[in-house]
Amino acid sequence: MPGAAIVIGAGPGLGLSLIRRFAREGLSVGFVARRAEAVAGYQRALDAEGLDTLGLVADAADPESLRAALDELQSRHGAPKLAVYNAAIIEPSRFVTPSGIDEARYADAPGWRARGEPMDEDALVESFRANVAGALTLARHVTPDMIARRRGTLILTGGVLAFGPWIEWAGVSLGKAALRSLGHSLALELAPKGVQVATVAIHGTMARGTPYDPDLVAGAYWEIHRRPAPDWTPDVHFKADEADGADPDR
Template sequence: MPGAVVIGAGPGIGRAVAVRFAREGLPVALVARSRQTLEATAEAVAAHGVEVVSRQADSADEAALRGALDAAAAELGTPDVVVYNAAIIRPDAPGELSVAGHQEAWAVNVIGALNAAAHTAPAMARNGGGSFIVTGGMPDPKPGYVSLSLGKAGVRALVGLLAEEYGPAGVHVASVTVAGPVAPGTGYDPGDIAEHYWRLHTQPPGEWQQEVRHG
């Protein structure tokens, strides 16, 4: 049975989203850089009685990411929904980060999402449709978070481009913009944020939203 793929399945939003889809009975494929992270999230997802596939990959490594997505598809089939939640979140002021540092952040925050979509959305379209949802943020750029502000602006542009490319073929491309620091028990509780992903995935085509904002 096709299910959900969560890239960046660490504690916080990634784990909460994976659990949210598992609660609906969808098998879940998890992709993350850390083996420890994968094991913890897989345990939380498996508690809901669904099949779980875990693959370790850095989203900035195109070959590794494509390999992980291929492995997930081989076990679960073409996904119904792909969530791209990977990001490098760190403070940096204007001129503080090196070119290499900006390239590293851009590769994870934006290019990883592009590569994931290019690798999965065509198959989803051929299979009748699905959802590709990216975790956004920084609705207003902040000079203390230059690389993240640039990355999230890039995500917003990317989602628009992907929606134009794959939307007519039935793939709902959208982002969830999280406007503050994620922490349990606050207004940015990951469990509450995860509800947006499920709602976007289940929206009928005539009601598709391209971006929802939390906070």
């Protein structure tokens, strides 16, 4: 039976792969990103592929902005049966000492410029809004309908950083650990009401043509959504090799 899905945090990697995978499975997919030009470009590409999608501009770190976008998506597509929180501020940083690198670059993925100076309190709160609080905004918006139907899936994009911080990724590590805790709390609340909540820990850097190709990761998200209730777990590890997940900057 067709239905709707929502992806918060559309980007050229995993975000677009998720949108395409869900749409190709027959869902009407709404997606959200911060930059208007990016949303317009993604929409043109998806329309050219004949996929049923709708992109809106909103800031996941701003509850009012995100709620307005979610209201619009729900009015167009109906209540989603699947929602993914994929938004984050990804920036190499430390808390007290300056970054030891100018840029983090792994595999063939684009690099990330380091903050340089230590992350102060204001930057930490800003990052927490995008990395964690936006996921709560999404959950509070979409899960009441899922509870009413006793069916639905909420997936949070986590990372191996949730299980142990990397030296150049202090802010992101803190955010992913908090996001995982939020996911576990939501799973405890919602599983008895028929709603699945899972946080995906991705143990490698996503890059096309690798074991961490975004299309492969998106396929894993779809399989999570299809799991029967006896197989639900709050943590899902996407790990190509047992050695994956160590801090490369040590």
